[in-house]
Amino acid sequence: MKTLVVGLWGAALVAGAIGCGDKQVAKAPPPPREIEVVQLAPSPVRDASEYLGTLMSRQSVTVLPQVAGYVRKIHVRPGQKVEAGAPLLDVDSREETAALETAKAQRTSSEVNLEQARRTRTRLESLYKEGLASAQELEQARAQVEALEANTRAAAATETQREVQLQFNTVRAPFAGTVGDVLVRMGDFVSATTPLTSVAQADVLEVSVSVPAERARTLRPETPLEVLDESGKVLLTSTVFFVAPQADPRTQLVEVKAAFRNTVGLRPAELVRARLVYNTRNALQIPALAVVRQSGQPFALVVKEKEGKTVVERRPIQLGTLGELAYVVEGGLKEGEQVAVTSLQALRDGAPVKVKAQQSPAAAQAGAVAGGGAAGGSR
Known part of the structure; x- marks a missing residue:
């Protein structure tokens, strides 16, 4: 009997020890993740559209002879710059x-x-x-x-x-410019209808773009027009001086022109990227890398106070045009709200967070790019 009592008492001690061990093994909840946020505030944004533009010389002519005869001498070469009145070639x-x-x-x-x-x-x-x-x-x-x-x-x-x-008999340049391709050779017979070469003035160029008729109705005098390089950087800025009074009956597009002084070595007949700035307004903007996409729908992780805790809320948003650093917000967010810009892949709807700092949208975008970005894999 004594041995049985001692055994039961030992079993009770073992069961108690196991129970205490289970309580010690239970994990504590993880601490809130520290994130950086931006506080949304209105800032100037531009209502702009990009088009394919064609450069044209304001002075460009095809040179024809005024007499018939054989070409005796050619004074210029293609691409040569000439002054007004300079001899181009001699006819017999x-x-x-x-x-x-x-x-x-x-x-x-x-x-x-x-x-x-x-x-x-x-x-x-x-x-x-x-x-x-x-x-x-x-x-x-x-x-x-x-x-x-x-x-x-x-x-x-x-x-x-x-x-x-x-x-x-000496064909001369009508104005200062650059010689095009010389189309004749020594000894060729030419008449008054034979093209010899061309002379184009490239110091001042025009850029022509075709815009939809509904957009052309919103144009006003002095509307800004920007010429861009292949990476989207602004090369030249000018203003619209001509809007066609009627649309092209085939394409229903309206021709728009702007002139600028050519300081970057562009050439007539070159195709360039051109951007028309229709309007400037104040709107909310969100850093591009703060946007999470799922099935094509953009979301933002908005910081909220819920039951005494700081959490993130996964909220669908409507985006406008993409600028250099941020999207224009057309709906889903309000002024003064805070949006997470870091650790986006690790955050879930309702996850507790700790706000580290507030940044402007531009600064947040630059920091996200420098840190490798977190939103790219969530699209």
Whole structure:
């Protein structure tokens, strides 16, 4: 009997020890996760759209000859910059040169005959005063002088015409610019309809974009237009000076133009990215990497106070355009609310958190990029 009592007492001690051990093994709840947040506040955002634009020179011509003949000399090469009046190429001018020499000889002959006729008239006038010449002879001398004066003027005009015609054999640049491709070679026969080359002025360019008609109705004078590089960086900024009065009947798009001084080496006929800024307004923005996507629906983790605890609430939101650092919030969030920007993958709806610091949306976006980002894998 004594042995049985001792055994029962030992079993009771063992059971008690096991019960105490179970209480010690039970895990305590994890501490709230420390996160960084941003507090939403309105900031200026732009209502802008991007289009494909075409650059055009404000001065660009295709050079044609004004005479027919064989190309004797080419003075320029493609891509060369020329001044106004600089020679581009020469067309065979031997025929025009001979015609000019003939005109000069005719003028000289007329001047000699005119001088002789004037001397004869002067002599007859003296003889007429002395009664040694008749009035008829004097009238004939005077008429001869007038006829030779007219011939001399005609010869001089013919010479001037030949000089002008000879100048056409040297094709010159109509204005300062850059030479395009030279389309003819030495010895080619050209006529007045043969394209020789082109000259384009690239110091001031126009950019032309086609926008939807409903967007064109909202345009106003001096609407900003930005020319972008391939990475989206602004190269040049200008303002709209022309909006087409009617839409293209085939595409229903409206042409819009802006001009700018070309300081970055763009070329006419180049295609560029262009952005029209229709309006500027105040709106809430959320850092791009603070957005969690699920099945295409964007969510934000909003910090809330619930039953005395700080937790995050997974809330669907509506996003607008994406800027350089953040999305425009069109719905689902309110001014003054705090949104988590770190540890997004580890947070679940209703998870307790501890707010570490508040940042501006731009600073939060920069920090998330520097830290490797946490939202990319939750989309």
